[in-house]
Amino acid sequence: MEQMIDLVTQIIALAAVIIGTLFAIVGVLGYFRLPDVYTRLHATGKVGVFGVVLLLLAAVDLSLLGFGKGLVLIVLLMIFGPVASHAISAAAYRIGIPMKSAIRDDLAQASDR
Amino acid sequence: MMMTQILAMALQISLAVFIALIALCVWRVWRGENVIDRLIGADLIGTLILGALVLVALILRNSIYLDVGLVMAALGFISTVALAKYIVDQQMY
Amino acid sequence: MVSLRWLLLISVLYLALTADFSVGNLLVGVLLSFGLAWLVHPSKERVSWQSFPRRAWYFARYILLLVSDIILSGVGVARVVLTPSLPINPGIIAIPTHCKSDFAQALSAHALTVTPGEMVVAIGEDGTMYTHCLDATHGQEVILEAQRLRRELLEKIVE
Numbered sequence: 001m002e003q004m005i006d007l008v009t010q011i012i013a014l015a016a017v018i019i020g021t022l023f024a025i026v027g028v029l030g031y032f033r034l035p036d037v038y039t040r041l042h043a044t045g046k047v048g049v050f051g052v053v054l055l056l057l058a059a060v061d062l063s064l065l066g067f068g069k070g071l072v073l074i075v076l077l078m079i080f081g082p083v084a085s086h087a088i089s090a091a092a093y094r095i096g097i098p099m100k101s102a103i104r105d106d107l108a109q110a111s112d113r
Numbered sequence: 114m115m116m117t118q119i120l121a122m123a124l125q126i127s128l129a130v131f132i133a134l135i136a137l138c139v140w141r142v143w144r145g146e147n148v149i150d151r152l153i154g155a156d157l158i159g160t161l162i163l164g165a166l167v168l169v170a171l172i173l174r175n176s177i178y179l180d181v182g183l184v185m186a187a188l189g190f191i192s193t194v195a196l197a198k199y200i201v202d203q204q205m206y
Numbered sequence: 207m208v209s210l211r212w213l214l215l216i217s218v219l220y221l222a223l224t225a226d227f228s229v230g231n232l233l234v235g236v237l238l239s240f241g242l243a244w245l246v247h248p249s250k251e252r253v254s255w256q257s258f259p260r261r262a263w264y265f266a267r268y269i270l271l272l273v274s275d276i277i278l279s280g281v282g283v284a285r286v287v288l289t290p291s292l293p294i295n296p297g298i299i300a301i302p303t304h305c306k307s308d309f310a311q312a313l314s315a316h317a318l319t320v321t322p323g324e325m326v327v328a329i330g331e332d333g334t335m336y337t338h339c340l341d342a343t344h345g346q347e348v349i350l351e352a353q354r355l356r357r358e359l360l361e362k363i364v365e
Contacts, residue, residue, distance in 0.1 A: 010116045014123055017171075021127045023284065024164060028134045030287040031157060032141065037149045038325070038338045039296050043287055044157045046322045050280055052164045055127075059171055059179070068222030069179040073186065077163075080190040082319035084156055089327045089338065091197040092149040103342055104297040183223075 013058040020054030027051060036100040037092045041085045048081040124172050131165040152196055159189030212243040261363050268359040275321050275352065283322040283340065297342030298327060301335045301349055305357065310364045317356050324349065 023046060030043025053074050060070040099105065135158055142154035163182050170178035199205055216239035224231060286294060301318075305311040315326045315335055323340045330336065337349065 007116055010120050014116075014120050017120075017123055017127050017168075020164070021130055023280070024131065024134060024161065026284045026287055028137060028157070028161075030283075031138070031153070033287065033292065034294070035292075036296075037147075037153065038327070039294060039340060040150070040153055041325060042283060042322055042340050044153055044160075045319075045325070046280055046283060047157060047164075048160045049276060049320065049322065052160060052167065055164055055167045055171075059167055062171065068225045069176060069183065072219065072222050073179065073183055076183070076186055078320065079316075080186070081160075082316055082325075084190055084193045086315075086319055086326055087194045087197040088149060088152055088156065089325055091152075091201045093327050094201045095149075097147060097149055099296060099298075101294075102297050103295050104299065108298075 009061060013061050016054045016058035016061065020051045020058070023047065023054065024051035037097050038089055038099055041089055045081055045085045048077050053077055121172070124168055128165060128168045128172065131161055131168060135161045135165070148200055152193070152200070155196075156189065156193045159185065159193070163189075212246060213239055216242050264359050264362045268356065268363060271356060271359065272317055272320070275317075279321045279323045286340065295341055295343050296338065298336050298338050299342055299346055299349070300330075301337050301346060301353065303333045303335055303357075305333070305360070307364055310357075310360050313360055313364070314353070314357060317360075318349075318353070 027043050027045075027047035027050075030046070031040050034040045034043055056070045056074050056077075060067055060074075138154050138158045138161065142151050142158070145151035145154060163186055166178050166182040166185065170176060170182075195205065213236075217235050220235040220239055221227065221232070224235070286292070303311055303314055305314055311329075311333060315329065318324050318335065318337055319326050325338045326335050327338050328336045339349070
């Protein structure tokens with residue numbers, strides 16, 4: 001029975017590690033492929049929200065590591081990742097980095113007034 | 114027994130992948146298009162190093178690396194926000 | 207006196223980080239967080255403990271809704287990135303908010319930004335959130351529909 005629980009724990013950890021690594025790869029790939037700054041931020045935000053959080057879930061799940069530390073780090077990433085990407089995008093818009101192939105821009109009309 | 118070995122191998126491969134991704138991002142920061150692009154790259158490198166630290170903690174079975182990651186995440190966040198503000202205003206405060 | 211909310215938050219954080227639930231450590235943690243809460247936020251606001259379980263229930267539902275939204279849109283963005291032709295139609299869309307308090311509006315903007323595919327670029331003076339979307343062909347309606355569910359829960363949490 002105990003071996004059974006051990007096995008299930010390890011399988012969950014394995015799945016979390018593999019999916020997290022795949023999402024990190026997809027995020028970096030998006031950073032290389034997407035055309036401009038704003039769209040790249042969507043891809044890089046995903047590395048923090050998916051990749052590292054899934055690795056931390058694996059660490060919490062194996063539970064020989066600090067349970068509390070992992071949870072605190074997950075909450076920290078979930079709160080601070082979007083704030084950092086908002087700061088970068090606001091800076092990009094204010095120094096006037098153009099959007100490539102944008103189909104609409106409501107903010108430009110609003111600031112023209 | 115076999116599952117433990119598979120998990121250890123997956124962790125090693127994952128660590129290698131993360132280090133390769135960090136190398137790619139460093140190259141991209143060096144050859145960036147503009148300043149915001151480089152800032153995104155620096156932020157991404159911080160996140161990837163955090164992931165690599167979590168993997169090291171999982172491989173070595175030592176939770177002290179999670180503390181390092183905690184400090185790393187906090188410092189990376191503050192430096193990203195401060196640099197974004199500096200780029201816009203050309204001054205810190 | 208210090209605000210109980212901050213005292214509780216800092217003590218829970220201390221206990222989670224030290225992971226040691228002995229009485230001595232608990233005492234040290236409460237004393238430390240008492241001093242910190244007094245330094246950070248010396249206010250006298252009253253917390254109504256009667257509404258606490260109801261708000262915790264709504265908060266749990268909000269977290270579940272947010273996690274499901276994050277997973278769905280994350281898979282969508284991953285599919286967009288992996289498609290060879292890159293089918294994106296980016297654009298900035300103005301989304302009005304009807305939140306009363308500042309805190310609810312901040313949480314609402316956070317919820318929009320944390321889901322991949324949407325990102326708040328700027329917030330206007332009247333509370334309009336200018337959101338950069340990876341797929342702007344649908345216009346406001348899709349986002350407003352998702353936003354309405356979250357906002358109803360948020361209003362009940364913050365009040």
